[in-house]
Amino acid sequence: MASKVLQNLKRFSTCDIGDALVKLKYPYGGFLDGLKMFSPEPGTTIYGPAITVKMAESKSPGPTPSVHFADANKKCHVMYIQQPKGLPSACWGGLMSTRAQQLGAMGVVIDGRMRDTQEHRDISFPVCQIHYVLTNTYPQLTNTYRYLRVAPLRSNTFTRASEINVPLQFRGDLWIHPGDILVGDENGVVVVPPSLMEQASLSLSQRKTKILIEMFQYTFQKRAVSSTKRFLSKQRCLPAAYYRGGTSRAVIFNQADLPPRSEWDDIFRKVIGSPDPYGRQLDGLGGGISSLSKVCVVGSSTHPDADVDYTFVSLGVKNTDVDYSSNCGNMISAIGPFAIDQKLVSAQTSDSATIHIHNTNTGKIITATFPVVDGEAASSGDFSIDGVAGTAARIQLDFINPAGSVTGKLLPTGNVQDEFDGVRATCIDVANPCVFVKASDLGVRGDLTPDEITAHPTLLQRLDSIRRQAAVKMGIAQTVDDVPGSIPKIGMVSSSESVNKNKPVDLLVRAISVGQPHKAVPITVALALSSAARVAGSIVEATVSKEKVSDSGITIGHASGHLLVGAQFDKGELTAATVFRTARRLFDGNIFWKS
Numbered sequence: 001m002a003s004k005v006l007q008n009l010k011r012f013s014t015c016d017i018g019d020a021l022v023k024l025k026y027p028y029g030g031f032l033d034g035l036k037m038f039s040p041e042p043g044t045t046i047y048g049p050a051i052t053v054k055m056a057e058s059k060s061p062g063p064t065p066s067v068h069f070a071d072a073n074k075k076c077h078v079m080y081i082q083q084p085k086g087l088p089s090a091c092w093g094g095l096m097s098t099r100a101q102q103l104g105a106m107g108v109v110i111d112g113r114m115r116d117t118q119e120h121r122d123i124s125f126p127v128c129q130i131h132y133v134l135t136n137t138y139p140q141l142t143n144t145y146r147y148l149r150v151a152p153l154r155s156n157t158f159t160r161a162s163e164i165n166v167p168l169q170f171r172g173d174l175w176i177h178p179g180d181i182l183v184g185d186e187n188g189v190v191v192v193p194p195s196l197m198e199q200a201s202l203s204l205s206q207r208k209t210k211i212l213i214e215m216f217q218y219t220f221q222k223r224a225v226s227s228t229k230r231f232l233s234k235q236r237c238l239p240a241a242y243y244r245g246g247t248s249r250a251v252i253f254n255q256a257d258l259p260p261r262s263e264w265d266d267i268f269r270k271v272i273g274s275p276d277p278y279g280r281q282l283d284g285l286g287g288g289i290s291s292l293s294k295v296c297v298v299g300s301s302t303h304p305d306a307d308v309d310y311t312f313v314s315l316g317v318k319n320t321d322v323d324y325s326s327n328c329g330n331m332i333s334a335i336g337p338f339a340i341d342q343k344l345v346s347a348q349t350s351d352s353a354t355i356h357i358h359n360t361n362t363g364k365i366i367t368a369t370f371p372v373v374d375g376e377a378a379s380s381g382d383f384s385i386d387g388v389a390g391t392a393a394r395i396q397l398d399f400i401n402p403a404g405s406v407t408g409k410l411l412p413t414g415n416v417q418d419e420f421d422g423v424r425a426t427c428i429d430v431a432n433p434c435v436f437v438k439a440s441d442l443g444v445r446g447d448l449t450p451d452e453i454t455a456h457p458t459l460l461q462r463l464d465s466i467r468r469q470a471a472v473k474m475g476i477a478q479t480v481d482d483v484p485g486s487i488p489k490i491g492m493v494s495s496s497e498s499v500n501k502n503k504p505v506d507l508l509v510r511a512i513s514v515g516q517p518h519k520a521v522p523i524t525v526a527l528a529l530s531s532a533a534r535v536a537g538s539i540v541e542a543t544v545s546k547e548k549v550s551d552s553g554i555t556i557g558h559a560s561g562h563l564l565v566g567a568q569f570d571k572g573e574l575t576a577a578t579v580f581r582t583a584r585r586l587f588d589g590n591i592f593w594k595s
Helices: 002-009 014-023 094-102 117-122 194-231 261-272 329-341 450-455 459-474 523-532 539-543
Strands: 035-039 046-057 078-082 107-111 127-130 159-164 168-171 174-176 181-185 188-192 236-245 248-254 294-300 308-315 352-359 364-373 395-400 418-420 423-430 432-438 489-494 507-513 554-558 561-570 573-581 583-593
Touching (some): 014 181, 014 188, 035 107, 035 188, 094 117, 236 329, 248 329, 261 294, 261 308, 294 329, 308 329, 329 352, 329 364, 329 523, 329 573, 329 583, 418 459, 423 459, 423 523, 423 539, 432 523, 432 539, 450 507, 459 507, 507 523, 523 554, 523 561
Parallel strands (some): 046 078, 248 294, 507 554
Antiparallel strands (some): 035 127, 046 159, 046 181, 168 174, 181 188, 236 248, 236 583, 294 308, 352 364, 364 395, 418 423, 423 432, 554 561, 561 573
């Protein structure tokens, strides 16, 4: 305990320690006034138990130690030497400091005078002595410092050691006893009796804490005012709209309103509110989950078969990721309505529009067909989708030749089934690259809720390991560390009969998107599922119900309900996939972000 307290004292200046001792009513606050550190340079602190040496005039009678007093120094101790008052001769020199340093002494405090100042400094040995001032030169300082009435260099009086490790009176009630703690720095020297060490240390810590808090509050307030004056500026803004598309939401920009592409990432992060260590994106328009952390950019088409270009951007919630590698099938349902509402294109008739959309992420064409009213996309209707409350106008999305969106192949690995970590999987690329595994092969139920998936101790890690290995084999990345967060998607499939025979679905899926369990199913995953269900020998084909709920396609059960998806094949080639969604404009105006 004493060692820890001693180490704690080192954190404080002699002024701090003296103040603490004053509060503890120790004489003079333990301050040995008039003593100053002369060696080495300022900034040095010495501390340690005292070894006391009483000096006497060389010709005076009295005891003499059996060894030279310099040899009485000990490791980590501080020697206190008291010279008779009024004697001007030096009692400590360079050779003595060399010896004390060899013995491991922390330093020497001399209530008297030393010589060979530069020699002490050359070996960086701490020495404190009385700060003498000649009265003839500085008479105004004689009340502050001890002084000589004669020049010391003219003196021929010498001193010798008389006693070692005896109590020595500094003045009045202030004594230095052997074992007392001496602390010295550029402010002076203070003595702390061992009996008060813990109290002094505690008092100092409390005082230091209070001072630090006060300093922090003052500095923070001062900096806050300074920062406000220095950095106060108006927010930046751009025209934008906010749409729900299927079971997702996104900020949509007209590309003509955006600055050069190099500035997009920073703007998109600030608009959405990423990165947010709290995972809520409260300072932006994101919603804290992958399906709500999205941006879309719509502009004039660069494709001869399309009316508009559409670029999808997925943003990390807690990280700075800005991912352009994938498409979002849900938000595609809002792109046609946005193009009509923004007058980028015109409706073919007074009551409906068909917009050909070029997705720049995948190079694929998607056709959106939906009703219009007075030149704007209709919002009201009688069509509903699971995961969204209420009804709205139906939007038909036809994905044209969706196979090979990223890899150029329907089956990127060349196999109907592959194996990763001992689990069979089907890798397929339709609208987005996807990987499908059986829930039963992972030892879990097929109807787990998103919360149950998140709470499972190993499931998400196993799925991500499979996903990354599959991505490398699909040619999406060179190594597992280079795999994007957004592709490939991965989903666990199971038969409807294995869970509930009364469910009106052909297949159950639990999809993982950007590391999070999806609360419904990404449209691109649904499209890949409907296509994989038609590929003989695939994991999905072996799992899907043989008697379909609807002749129009595959009815997929997900965490929020079900979804009907159709796939069209011609001579074994996937030519189109169709899904129905709803969308709605939530606001249209200027969006602001901090510069």
